Amino acid sequence: MPLHICFIHGKESGPWGNKGRLLSGIAHQLGYEYSALNYLTADNPDDPESRLQMLRTYLSETRIPEKELILTGSSMGGYIAARATQYHPAAGLFLMAPALGMENYPSQWPEMNARERFIIHGLFDGVIPWSHSNEAAQKTDTPIHLLADDHRLSDSLDIIEEDFRSFLNRVSQ
Structure with missing residues (x-):
């Protein structure tokens, strides 16, 4: 089954940072579609609602089938990915250091x-x-991998790659 991986970058990064390049490489190696919107061009890039609207518009326009859609996000992008599944259910949701439970966000604990x-x-x-x-993870019965790393997860790219490949294998079955 052809999958479409959509990466949502974090607040202080861009679509082609370390994690974006890693996920893009994996997607292309496996023959999957890959997209990464540049949220730095959003009307208000620091506002999660502005970013969510940009993603929702993209998903509505592209009409990627639910069974093919993989949303993956880092930090604020993880929060946006989780929120987007409330409007566009997905086959997979892969989150890296997601900004969940943040008091200043409209929906602190979005459904996944x-x-x-x-x-x-x-x-x-x-x-x-x-x-x-x-x-x-406990509230939603979601597997979690806690790593000896900081917010950027830059020392764990090899582990992220291994986890992402395993995740894609489960989704594609």
Whole structure:
């Protein structure tokens, strides 16, 4: 089954940072479609609702079938990916240090409407407490991988690759 992986970058990164390049390479190697919107061009790039609207518009216009859609996001992008599944259910939701449980976000604990879900979070994250991801994982029966890394997860790209490949294998079955 052809999958379409849509990466949502974090607040202080861009679509072609380390994680974006990693996921893009995996997608292309496996013959999957890949997209990454540049949220730095959003009307208000610091506003999660502005980013969510941009993603919702993209998903509505492209009409990627639910059974093919993989949403993956990092930090604020993870939060946006989770929120997007409330409007566009997905086959998969792969979150890296997602900004869940943040008091200043409109919906702190969004539903995760995806058949397969996975969360990765660094134990030394000084931006978003790993306990937020752990709580979300418990509430939604989502597998979680806690790593000895910080918010950027830059020391764990090999582990992210392994987890993402395994995740895609489960989604494609």
